[in-house]
Structures are given as C-alpha cells and as structure tokens.
Amino acid sequence: MRNIFAMGRLRTPEADPCGPYDWAKSIDPKQFANMEELLPTRIRLVLWSLLTIEAVKSCECRIGHNRGLADLRPYRHTDLTIALPCHIIDQLWVHPPSLSVNMAVGSTGAANGCLGCEMMEAEQEELNMIQEAENSSSDEDSTVELGNMPPVPATPAPWPILEVAPHTTPQLVHTLKHESSVLTLVVGDDSIFAGTQNGEILVWSLGDFQPVHRIQAHKRSVMCLFLSDDRSLLFSSASDPIVNVWCPKTMNRLYEIYSTNDSFGDIFSVAYSSRHETVYYGAQNTSIQWVCLKDLERRVSNDSASHPDRRNHRFFDSRAIGGTSTPRPTDERYDLIPRPHTVLETDKRANKMFAHYGYVYCMLITNGATAYTNPEDDVLISGGGDGTIKAWKLGGKEIGPDGFETGLEEIMVLGEGDANSVMSLSVDGSFLYSGKLDGVIELWDLDTKQKLRVIKAHKGDVMSIQMGWGYLWSAARSGTVSKHSTAHYGKYESETSQDVSQKYQCLTQWKAHDGKILSSAVTTYDDKELFISGANDSNVAVWLLPSQLSPEQPISHQNEDMMITSLREFVSYKTVSSRVEYAEDCRRGASFLRSLFRKLGGDVEMLSADDKLHHPVVLARFSGKAPIEQRKRIMFYGHYDVVPADTRKGKWENDPFQLTGLNGYLYGRGVSDNKGPIMAALYAVTDLMQAKSLDSDIVFLIEGQEESGSRGFKETIRKYKECIGHIDYILLANSYWLDDETPCLTYGLRGVMHATVCVESKNPDLHSGVDGSFMVNEPLSDLMMLLAKLKGPKNRVMLPGFYDGILPLKAEEEARYDDILSVLMEKGKGRDGVSAETLKANLLARWREPNLTHHKVKVSGPDGSLISSHANAKISVRLVPGQKVEEVTSSLTSFLEQEFENLDSDNKLSIEIDDQAEPWLGDPGSYIFRTMEDAVLKAWDPFFARRSSLCNSTTADVANPPSSTERPGNGASAKLCRPLYIREGGSIPAIRFLEKEFNAPAAHLPCGQASDSAHLVNERLRVLNLTKSREIFRYVFQKL
C-alpha cells in the first residue's frame, strides 16, 4: 500500500443526473483550491485495465478551474483504475457516473517514477482493498469513505473543474481521387481496396498512397468488398450480378461465382466463412445464396452455357415483331475483366429466399458473439432493407435432402420490419451496432436480443459503421463522420444496459466529403491510426486520428508522420523572399525551422548579415558519436524561401500554403523546392540518431534568399565561417529528375551572371519631331547598337575569348548522355518526331554550352513620340565549367565600354552586375557521388530490378536489328543499372561558392520528378519520392 494512499469505490447517487464523462462534477473543488500552487498544472492520467495489466488509456490533463481533462474515458468500463503519480495529488475524486469504478490515487513516491511497475505491485493490494470496499459499502449510501479520503459531496459541484477537452478533428492525410463513385472499401495489411461505380477495384498502398492495381472487376458497380479473416482472399460482389474472388496481393481472379436464379438484382453484400470455406451473398431480391469454394461439384467450365453472359432470358432475348432481338449491351470495358481460374455455379437449392423482406444490404461473419451458438461456430449476421437483423447458423456446403434449410439456419431476428433499412453492421463482443436510415444507430445485445440503445447520430442515412480503438465511427450520406464513445462489452452483463445509457455520446463530428459517404474502414498502419472514407464524390479520404492509445509509445514510432506533419507546418509559412510583404512570414518560417531543429536535438544558430536586410540563414548542427578527430562533417544546404504562388481563382487546386495529399502526391508551394527535401534530410538525421548510428556531424545551412539570388548569403557565410567550422562534404537536393520514373543524380549546374546595362543622356526626355536630329545621340539607339554587338550569327556570343576555357566533351561524359537518351527515347515517352541526335544536341547545348539572353529593355518617359532620356537592358549570361564568372564579367564590361566608345556618343554608359553564380561541375567518379549512387540504388532497388528484368526480356524478344536511335551493337543499352547522371541548365548560386569556401566536394540529389511543377501552379512532390529521399540521405549520412 505504499504507493496508494487514497482510493475508493464510488457509486452513483440515486438521483445524480450527471452525464457521461462529467467527471468534473464529482470532484470537490475545495480539494483543489490550495493544490494549484503546489502542483504542476499538467498531470498525466493513465487508465489501467486490471484484467490485462496494460495501460489502455493515458492522457494529460490539467488541474484547476475550467481546465480541460483530455480524453479521459474508461476503456473497459468495468475494470478501471485511475492512477496518478503521487507528487501531484493527494485527493482527486473521480466520479464515474454509474459504475463502481475503482479509483486509486496513487503515490509513487516519485522514487522511480515508473507508474507501470508501481501499478503491478499495487494491484494485488488494491484488489484486496476493493473487496473490503465492497464489503463495507453494502449500505445504500451514495459514497464510501476509505482511509483519509474526504467524503465526496452528495451534490455535485456547481461548476466543472475538469472539463472534457474537445476531441480534435482528424487530419486529412491524403485524398485518393478517382473518376467514379466509391461504393465500398476494405483495408488489408498494407493496402486500401476500393470498389467503384464503373466496376473497378482499385488498390493503393497504405504507406505512400501509390496506386498498386486497377482492375476492371465487374461490369457494373462493385457493391461490396470483403476480406477473409486471414486476408488471403478478397471477395467482390456487384450488380452484374457476379461474385468474384481475388488474391489481394496479385489481384488474380481466383473464382467467379454465378447463380442460375434469374434476375435477382444487385448483390449488395458478400461474406465468407473460412471455417466452412463458403461464400454467402445477399441480393436485391431478398435472397441469400451460398456456395462452397472447395465444392468440386459446383465447378463448371469457363464457358458454361448457364452463365448469365450466355444463358437465354425469356424477356431480354425475346424477339420483336420482325424477329430481331435486342443485342446484349456491351462495352469495351467488359473485355478488360480478367478470366477467372475457376468458375462456380451456385446450387439452385443453396438459396434462402426471403432471408429478409427487403434488400440484403449488409452481412458479416463473426463467432462467439452470441450464446445461441457454440463459441467457435461462425455466425452470419445480415441486415436487411426491411429493418431487421438476422443471425444465421451456417451449415457449410451441406444441403439437406429436402433442400435448403441446412446451409443457413435462422437463429435470431432483431427488430421489426419497419422498413428502416439496416445499411451497415459492426460487431463488438456480443454488441452489435447497426447503421440505419435517417442517421439512426442501434445497439443490440446478441446474447439477450435486447435493443440497448438507439442513437441519432446523423442527419442522413448511416451508410457505414466501424469499431476502432474502443470508439464507434459512423459515416453518413450527409458526408459527415462521427466518433462516439462506447461501452465495451465487459463481463458484467447485468450492468451493461445501465451503463449503456451513459455512453454513446458523439465526441467529434466532421465533414469528410462533399458527397455521400458510402463506405469506411479503420486500420492501424505503421502505428498510425487511420480512418478511411469513400464517397460518391469519387474520393477516398485517409484521416489520421489523434492517437487513441497511450502517448507513452516510443518516439520512433511517431516519426514517419512527424516528417509529414513538420512539412505541413513548414509549408504553411508563406516564406516568399522576393516580396516585402512576406518578410514577416520569412522570419516566422526561419523561427519554425530553428525550433524544429532544436526539438530534434540540433544545436541551432540564426546567422544574419550585418545589415539585417536579408532573411537569416538557419544553421543547425547535429553531432555524431564518432571520436571528434575521426568525425566527418557533412553540410546540407537548402533554402526555406519559396517563389510566390499565384492564388488567383482557379489556378491552384488547393490553398498553396496548405499541404494537401492527393493520389500519392503532396501539393503545396515549396513542397518540392525546397522544403520537402529539407525535411527528408532532417528526418534522416533523426532516424540515425535514434538508431544511435550517426557518426558524422551534420550541419544544416538553410538560407532564406535562394529564390531571390542568394543576396547576402556569401557575406553571411564568410562572417560566420568560424562558427560553421570545417566541412568535408556538401549535399543539396534542389532539383528534379529528367522524367517521372528514373532516379537521377545531378553533377553539373551552369553559372549565371545577371547585368543591367544603362545608357543615359544628359538631356531630359525630348520630342522626337521637335528635337530629334542626327545631332542628338539617343540613349535607346546607343543601347540597341551595343546589345546587337553581343550576339552574332547562330547566337554566338561575341565576347572575346568567351569560349576559350570550355572543357571538351570526354568519352565518359558522352556515355552518360547516351544513357540518358536510352531512357528518354523509350517508347511511349511522347518524343514525337524528335530524333535522338536532336535531343542529344539539345541536352548538350543546355547543359554544357554557355548562352547569353536579353531579358528586357526599359525606357524613360511615357509612350509616344519622344526620345527617352535613358534606356536600360537586363541581360544574363549562363556559364559553364571552364568559364570564370569574374573573367566573363570583366570581359563583358570592357567589351561594352569599348564598343560604346566606338559609338562616340555624348551619352553615359553604366553597367551594373546584379547577381553572379559560378558554374558547378561535380565529379561522378568521386567518393561522394559513388556513395550517393549506392544509396539511390539501394532505395530504388525495386525500380532498378524491374527495369533490368524488363530489359532482359525485351532485348531477348526484339529480333530486329537495333534502330538508329540505339547505339549499334549494344543490345543492353536500354538496361539501366545506375541512376542517370544529369546536369542542369539552371543555376544555384551557393553550391560552387560553398565548395570553394569550404574546400569540400558537393553532390546534388534531385528528389522530385519532372512533373513536380516547381515554381509553377500546383507544385507537388510524390510521397514515395519523399520517403525514398529520406532513405537515401540516411544511407549517405551514415556512409560518408
């Protein structure tokens, strides 16, 4: 008893009307009045199940007037103890409304702080105490005193002290969009299966929401999907009316099941009993039919004449006057339905007509739920359009000599045929929940056949209900989802009905879809609790629920989500560096980064240039565990600023500053450039730290001006060079693949120099007619003449010595281009009419040749016939390795000045250099690139494996000599065994600067795909690319 100095057993006072969860009213406020100063305001409550000795619920709550008690709710209502660490409370009275819940206010003495151990120790004693309490509370007094506990006030406190915090609306993690209504959903181990109106079954993976399969499964709407309990078989029923059985992994069609009974309408529901290996399906004409998968007698050939596709129908194949009959409706989609391995014809006798007096809308298989059968027997429960629920005893494939009774035997009818259709069912122990029309949910006890509770949960029909984590989730036609508290079935049957009256409150309700929700599923995947809803707005929405379980779980389990969560918040900062009005947002974005780095264990500093004009550079250091002298220091360079997003109507599908998951992609401004990759790198570091395998120091250098020319970056870095320290490798991830499939590594970037050339007259703006003459040197004319000198025929740049330093094309470099071409020229890439040579020349010109561009010419004065007093032009030069930006700058300046002199003009020339960036060329053979390559190969292993197998088969199949697009004599050219090494025509000012400044090699990992639309509307990043990038960085940070 050392750990518990207060506990008690409380009973509801007779007249106490206090509602469920209103724990507050039963707490004496006076007890807390003087405790507030003594105690931390936040305490943690852990609810323990005495039966299983495990923490079933834990929550933080705050003590004091009107502060919230979060989510404190018994998991198993009969077996509850609430334990509180001692240093917090001496008296906390919790008054569960109706049950004798045992409450222990535990004192752990703060000795070891492990509540779990304490509880284990305490449990036995506690049980003894309960016994005592029960004995001593035999009188009908409403409260019982124990030990030194003060009496619970008989009248509840007039104001609440502990309030139930509102349940938060789940986070919409991802939307999966399709073309037609989603009628049914099931969720497997790692995939979501959806059945649609146009007869397709769609399969997405749960991890990254990538589409896995898309199968034309039926001719018409798929009405129901059912996954066998061992998840080895997937059943689908439709309005065909056919039942199909699929392998959920491969989506091979294992069985096709049809019935010879004519015109029985849509098959609304299907269920499978593994025990009997029998499929049951319920149809529109009130029947339930069944067939045993293993019954050899039911097998027929694939072209059986009694198949609905072939058998004759009195009406539909009848002839009109003149002898023609209406042809069967066809559709090209029908040909896509895969051929089944086995066809089963349902026995005519295996048909329970009038199973309900309405459509058989829903079915499920359960066992041990009712005392009317043996616990291990499978029971089929069906819900009908007539409003009744029936339980059926199953007889497997046996059919009695007199026909039909053995296969399906009615053992229970719940409800009257009041036409309030049962649309959905869910079982929890012996409790059966049924979702009905007009938003009604009914709760039945399968042991007593009693209706325990009716809940009006929604405005529209309840189309789907699920049990998950002790809550009841209902989804309705009105598009809303509700979460309700439940009274889990316990062992004290007599008390359930009493308790039930206090349960089933709606805890939270949210609008999940614009259309009607038709289906839902719950699952725990990768320790995330997900609610998935499908609706007739053609969307499947995946909702991440705030964890229902203990937050005590190890932090590593929460990481996968944290990356997305952090990215979501990161994207929400409008860090547009080019616009003054967003300056504050940029600062806030930087602060966010600072606190995030700090939270994850980094050592953070904000680096600002002296002028304070520029957004700060965020510097974060994560220390490795290797001895300091052997420790490598790896720098990750990125930028937190983004380009503006044009939010004018209709341009963006979603708010660009709100991360939106859709069909496996994350949408938002900056998600690909460059916020997503920063998060991938950051969480790669976190992963390594948690695995205790981070050897090197990782230095994050995240600037805030990249999109506006990295102004002030150099100065800031130079200023803080000491602080940053020595660097061994530089990594960045700020570009995209060449296409959408092939992983790439970027090893080269062009440099850039932006300049403004201005010619000024000493005169003001003049009238061209009044003042214009050959005596007047016009600034614009001078400027045009100058600009014209810069480029010659074939766009050759006329600066002297401009092309001198450019590196020649080496054989190994050319081989890389051939690799790229082999990928780009593949079939189906839509390179209409462009030959490989053109494409290659195009790439060479963009990536390894310099160019000069005239951007814009501006003149003074209004429009009209006048001579501007000054004119300026913006020009830029893209530079390639071998060219030095300073040399080109001075060459350009002197060239223009010389040419201007030749004009002999009395105007004034000025040249202003706006931005400069050195070209960068990495060495693909270097250690850093080889490490990156290994990492990419490892992360994208499935891609490379698939490709090589593909290539082997195609090269074997192709008998024709290689076409001109392939390198002659090299049959394996299309085979790709490493990422593509690419260069880019664009520039990142910082990369070469950092290389030079820290004398460390840099490497560049493109994270996104070509279709990412960076800088454009609907910028996005594939979830898969994000997680793979994280893997790659993890590997690289570890190996370098």
Add this chain to the structure above:
Amino acid sequence: MCRFLVYRGSDEILLSKLILDPTHSILKQSFDSRLRLDTRRGQNNADGFGIGFYTDPKLGAAPCLFTSTIPAWNCTNLHRIASKTASRLVFAHVRATTEGSLTEDNCHPFYHGSLMWMHNGGLGGWKYIKRRLGERLHDKWYLNVQGCTDSEWAFALFLDRLERLGTDPSSQPKKGFGPAVLRRAMLQTIEIINELTMGIPESTVESENVDTRSLLNFAVTDGHSIICTRYVSSKTDEAASLYFSSGTQWELKPSAGEDRDYQMERRDKGADIVLVASEPLTFERENWVNVPTNSILTIHGQTVMVNPIIDAFSDRDPCHRRSSAFAQTKGLTTNEKATPRVNSPVSTPGPEPETHRRILSPIIPPGMGTIDAPPVILRGRTLLSKSETSSSDIRSVVDPLTHRPEVASRLPSQGNIKKKRRSLNIGEYPHPAEFTEPDVQTPPSPVQAPSRTGDYVTAEKAARVLGMAL
C-alpha cells in the same frame, strides 16, 4: 391483357423518360409486348391507356389522371403531356381488354380520393363471383363502380376492406394511410377473391368448366406508399410477370452510339428511384429484378420490401417450379423459365404463332365478356400441363411429345390446380382456323374428373384453414 408501370422517386421525373423514351417503354409495350403471348391481336395492347400521377401537394392529395381509349401510340396528347409533366409518383397502364367494354370508364388507373389502383390479370370465374363480390360491399363502394371491369370491382373490394380496417378511404390524409394498412387491405382483398372463387359450387365448376384461378397483379398507392402484388391463386402455376428495378439515377447511358438507352445507375446503395413494371423498360438485364411469385412489394419512402404471401398457394422450396402455361393462356408471360434452355441463345423466344394459337385458343375462358374476342370452339378440356409443354417448352431440346404421357400421369398429384373448364357456348361458332387441326389432343376428361374433384376439395380446405397472412 395489360401492362403496367409504377415509378417512385425521391425526385420528380419527366413522364416521357418512362412512358415514351426507353427502348421498351410502356408506349412501345403497347404494340410490342414481349411477355404476352396472347396473339389474338398480335402483340398489341391497343385498347386504351391511362396515366396517373401526383402533383404538387398544394393542388390536393388526389392524383391527376389522363385516360383514353385510343391506342397509346396514336395519342398526340399523351406525347404533349408526357414531355412537360413531372412527378414523383407515376402509374401508367396500357390495356388489352379482357373484361369490360372499351370506354374510358374501364381504363386503368382507377382512383378514389388520394388512392389509385391498377390491375394486370383477371379474377378467376369472374361471372360466377361478381354478384357475390357485390354483396360483400358496403353500398357506398357498390354504387361507386363506374365501369364494368373485374379490376374496378377488385378496387371497390379493396376500398371496402380498407374502410373495414378502420380507415376512411376518402379521407386523403396528408401523409398517406401508411403502408401497413394498405398492405393488410390488399391481402384481405386477395383473400376474399380467393374465398369467392372457392365458393363457386363444385357442380358449377364441373359442369360449366370454370377456371377458378385468379391472376392478381395489383398496384395501389395513396401518393406516399405503394403496394404491388404478383399473385396467382395456384400452387403450380406462375403468376403474370412483374419486375422491379431500383438505383440512384435513371439516365441515358453515357456511351454514345446507336444503342443509347436508359439504364439504372448505381452510385450508391440507395434507392432514389424505384420502378415496377410488367415488362422491363430496357434490355439491361442486370437492372431488372424478378418479383417472386405470390409476393407483395411495398415501397415506402425509398425503401422496397418484398414479403411472400403465405397461403395455400405458396411454396418456400427454392426448387419449386411453377408452370407458365396458365399465365400464358391469359395472354401473359411469367418471369421464370419453365426449364433451363440448353441450346443457343438464338432459339425462338416464343412458340410459332400457329402452334400457339392452336393450343391457346381453346382454353380462353368463355363468357368473360370480352367484346371483341373471336368466337372459339370447345375442345373439351385441354390439359394445362400439355399446354405448358407445348408452349413454353417448345424451345427446349426436349421433344414435347415424348413428355406428354409422363406429365399427364403426374397430374393428379398436382395439388390444387383448378383447371378451367369450358362449356359449349351455344351461339358461338368454331373459328374456321380451328377446324384444320384435327390432331390436337383431347384428353380423356371422364377419367381425370374424379381426381380433380378431390384436389379441389383439398385445396379449398387448405386455403380456408391456413387463411392468408404475411
């Protein structure tokens, strides 16, 4: 006989989408009826038509009716009205007279107050029970009958039953009478019709060769709930066809091209649209659900319920087969196939007209008041089972002739078939065509008569003992 159609939607529908446009709309059924094998006048239902629909409640609870005795396809006004009228609840009917004269009074639907009624079928031994039926009615309902069809008398009986159940059929309640009382009244109506036909003295049945079997496909609505039945008072015969369909949208198929037709779309599990029809309106076979024989369909809100009518004529064995022959003799077809057809889908859907006429005409009931029915000749009793074999099984590979003896020998055990018998109607002359077929088998009636009597008694008792209940 007739074809009917019922529409119930959560939204209004333009009548033309039901009556005019679909491939096999009720208008087309009026001249190309596929499930009617009565070829006396081809496949026509040309003796008038009627539509009834409920309008805005502001205009009152009673339906709007439009009936005409001209063939539906000739009625320009029908086209005009149908393409500009929308309603949530529509009854439509095309008629081929079997009973009653060709006047607008005899056109379905019939109505009283907010109630509307249609019938497809016929009452067994009508002329022998008409007086008894009348006697059963309150004066109010007896005097209310305007026309001279058995269908309207059945409606009168229904109204009478409804009143006896404590409801005033004329009251036009705002929310309707509720499906339960309508269903009870309907079941009682059927029960009494059965009672009446059973009450025909055995001697009359015997001597006048009365067919006491009724085909009772009724539809009734109060503007809110709809009750439809598919019923035959026989354990071995099929009822006349009845299909239903439900879904979320009744629209033209999106696929362009010539086969553009209406189809029932399923965007969810709901039933925003419910259609009930004697024949499917389209050839989308997956859309149409067979209403089981001897069952009662209730549409309330947008929920469809199907209850079996359990009485002496029901059978719950899923393998139980009923014969289509009786319905066919009435110029109707049942939904079910008599035997699975083994051969190709191109097989003839119906018997050759010649064969058909040969078999069917002799058993068209006499004295049914059919004004324009051709005179027919008595050929003694034609075996029902024989006509089944000859008419519906003619498409099967089984040679009907080889089956006959076996079927005939099974006859006595066929429970309560009340075989229709004909009396020689003096003044009626044989149709000239009939004389050319001397090979039509005439069963030896004296031999079979006693056993049939026995069957009849059993069936009558059974029906009375069991009564009718849901």
